[in-house]
Amino acid sequence: MMLKLLLIAAGWLAAGAATAAVDLAAGKAKAETCAPCHGPAGISQMAGTPSLAGQPDGFLQWQLVFFRAGTRKNPLMQPMAATLKDDDIRNLAAYFAAQPPPRVDASVKADEGLAAAGRKVAQGNRCTSCHKDDFSGTQATPRVAAQREDYLLKALRDFKSGQRVGGGVAAMADVVYPLTDDDLRALAHYLSHLPS
Ligand code: HEC
Ligand code: HEC
Secondary structure: OHHHHHHHHHHHHHHHHHHOOOOHHHHHHHHHHOHHHHOHHHOOOOOOOOOOOOOOHHHHHHHHHHHHHOOOOOOOHHHHHHOOOHHHHHHHHHHHHOOOOOOOOOOOOOOHHHHHHHHHHHHHOOOHHHHOOOOOOEOOEOOOOOOOHHHHHHHHHHHHHOOOOOOOOOHHHHHHOOOOHHHHHHHHHHHHOOOO
């Protein structure tokens, strides 16, 4: 019941973004409170912390709602999200969605064997059917191309262990269930080296 109400509330928020005027300047100002962890303009330099730049607007709104409601758990993010009003969430999501996505650091060579293994697992599990062919994400599905490798691995392990359930969307839990930890490590390596 709680979950149903939450989904309705979040759906209303996401729908509102399409119509209500968003205030990008307010989003940018508010985003200064996010920069110590998520980096300037949403490019993270911090271990375990995702880049937000170039994520789909809807995905960002949903995740902030999940943290605020406590259905997605994290000791650093929950207190941050708890202070956000609906308008803040719309403005922040619009601001970060409009920032240029992270770039792969060309000076860091991918391990070709591991990346090839990751590509194979990705192809065998139809990741692109939801995340798009270039892994740039859409709507509630995140961009994963060029995301931090350590964060991608953490996220995949959190879905596998059931630690991350978010909005109760079973999509990712079903996907990772049959995969081994080696598969998850290969996927994280492959995706983090994909150009965005
Ligand atoms: C004290 C550090 C810290 C601050 C400040 C912070 N975050 Fe986070 N945030 C994190 C961490 C760590 C995670 C990863 C949580 C996890 O592992 O599930 C995260 C995750 C997120 C996610 C989920 C992204 C994804 O790809 O799954 C969003 C959205 C987000 N933060 C938005 C914000 C916004 C907006 C602000 C500012 C209002 C903010 N954060 C401030 C540490 C922080
Ligand atoms: C049926 C659709 C679907 C498929 C197939 C799918 N995903 Fe996802 N994925 C999602 C959705 C939706 C989310 C956001 C989940 C949430 O809200 O917690 C997500 C989240 C993620 C995240 C977390 C990113 C972040 O920023 O927090 C990673 C990593 C990921 N997926 C990787 C993959 C990989 C790798 C595959 C293939 C092995 C895959 N996904 C297949 C829909 C899908």
